[in-house]
Amino acid sequence: MKSSRTRLKDVAAKLNLSPALVSGVLNNRPHIWASEETCARILEVAQELNYYPSAAAQALSRGKTDLIVFVYKRLPEAAYRLAYSGLMDALSSELQGAGYDLTVANFATQEEVMAHLQKLASSRGCDAIVLWGREEDTEPQAKLLEALNIPFVVKGRHEVVHPHWYQVDFDHESMMAQCYQRLVALGHQRIAYLGFESDDGFVQCLKSGFLNSRSRHPVEAEESPLFFAEFGDEFEPNICKIREWLHLSPKSRPTGFVIGAGNKAWQALEVGLAEVGRKLTNKPGGFSASGITSSPFNLMFGEADVYQEIEIDKLARFVIPALVRSLNHESGDERIVRFLPKLSQARTLAINVKKSLQEGEATI
């Protein structure tokens, strides 16, 4: 009982109407004339016969696939994979709402990505493309799409070199500024920065966000040293640096920490503090931190205001409007979307193994 799908002419035949009329009504094309009643009957029969137009035939005749392709180069680091978690949920659901389907294509190498983009363009396999990944990868990809004259949106910070590209990303500078302000408001005088060691665009923006805040703000005496460190997403180098900082004298060690790095940095910070009998707090007078996190995130011992995982989904939701603008070749500054999330309190396990761990009872 192979159910041969219903075609347009089947529903037209059943109604004794021409396929053209039925097509016109079903797509409610303007300037199509059919009585109210005929329209109703057409809808009814279409539903009754379970008619859905052939996607391929429509794509061929309309020259439009209603397909958006999400393209990226696979990154080996688990941290990046996790950053994509929830992205498909958000993108697919937004696109469905806009009448598009989402196709996903990822490749191990940049060459494969470029070849696929070329193929997509030449085979008219989609209406538009979303590029995701590091700037060093997405930049040549976007250039190719630009040359091929195919609409696209790219995730990333390309405003300096390519201000005319449709692009979406966080406002990393302001995020770090918010964190810095938060710590200043808590009364911290010496505020350290833990970042990533990377040329990635967002990393540089995080860094300059911190440095600009610091130089603009008067709390740190100009001659006070700059507590600044960048590492890969690993525990060891972070903990070493933190130990070094924490072993400075109480008058000279940093008490506030802006984190422009991943969960390993947070873990190192908490462990480092625990080693000296302290934990993070949101109250004045202790050690405090604020910054970005990867998902899932929770503190072990203390408390802190951070940017939580869910933000990447929110970011994804800006992609679709940008895509629509791109498809319509709308111009203007709204080609560049920069999203500033809000700080919120991190969940914590509030582990309290020994009394000596409690705030204020430094033991070393």
Add this chain to the structure above:
Amino acid sequence: MKSSRTRLKDVAAKLNLSPALVSGVLNNRPHIWASEETCARILEVAQELNYYPSAAAQALSRGKTDLIVFVYKRLPEAAYRLAYSGLMDALSSELQGAGYDLTVANFATQEEVMAHLQKLASSRGCDAIVLWGREEDTEPQAKLLEALNIPFVVKGRHEVVHPHWYQVDFDHESMMAQCYQRLVALGHQRIAYLGFESDDGFVQCLKSGFLNSRSRHPVEAEESPLFFAEFGDEFEPNICKIREWLHLSPKSRPTGFVIGAGNKAWQALEVGLAEVGRKLTNKPGGFSASGITSSPFNLMFGEADVYQEIEIDKLARFVIPALVRSLNHESGDERIVRFLPKLSQARTLAINVKKSLQEGEATI
């Protein structure tokens, strides 16, 4: 300079050949005759003109879209979202290798999913479908696809009611059995189980895997109590139960833990042990645990052999072969794939705040 894409007849014209011949050679159809040299020239010109066949035209004339759709109902719990992390990477890359593109469609409600499946089938929008999610959701979805006679593979444990479905999942029973054996090998006599509180198929399989191992294995005296608890993915209920167990006398409390739950259970276990000055170890004589984890996973204090995050990707790789079998309507037992991962050592922060935390120095 809108680059109008090259069509088949363009390359045919340039070669003074008929489109039919060119098409035949490009698709290297059997029984097509063209001299070696002609073939070479065709390939050459196609490449030179950057020719890729129109996806829509091919789909229409061949009745095949080369599209696989990955369909699921969105689940609100972050834990589930994370379980999908890496899935797209694995699925897309496998499919690209098999000549298919991956399309993703997710919806908030079951009704929307069902409607989309109906539409996909009727619009011939894809060649096959991958269903992912909980059995209670995927079962009616799969039934619909079966009725619509469209090839599919479903993630899940449907072997009892639907042994003829193409399905892929972990061998949860054997996983729990492996964990149990591991603890027995370490000399544990009283082995507890921490699971999820859920009707999900995999949860039931984990549970029966543990219970069967236990009943088959002679180490536990038949009258020894069953240490067994199931909770949602939350910290509090787990820690309460663990405290209760750990406060039993050394002769009667459990020393081994099989974890059929998420990271919250692990955190609770580690915190509970830390509260009594202990941590997990892989050596005989202490407290040990083994089980499943969500990604990313690391222990805070101790060590343990666990199933790591990456397994979900490995699982995904079994989907494509199953899909191909499904497309060819191959029969046999290989419709059901059950994957048994290997235990491996979890990363640990090895936090060691106070000496009293060290193994063997119980303090309470």
Add this chain to the structure above:
DNA sequence: CTGAAAGCGCTTACAG
């Protein structure tokens, strides 16, 4: 062994 022709299932000017 080759090329002209029909067909896939829609859409959309274009004549009635």
Add this chain to the structure above:
DNA sequence: CTGAAAGCGCTTACAG
């Protein structure tokens, strides 16, 4: 206001 016809770009029997 309507319907017959051509066209989207391929593929594939089918006659030469």
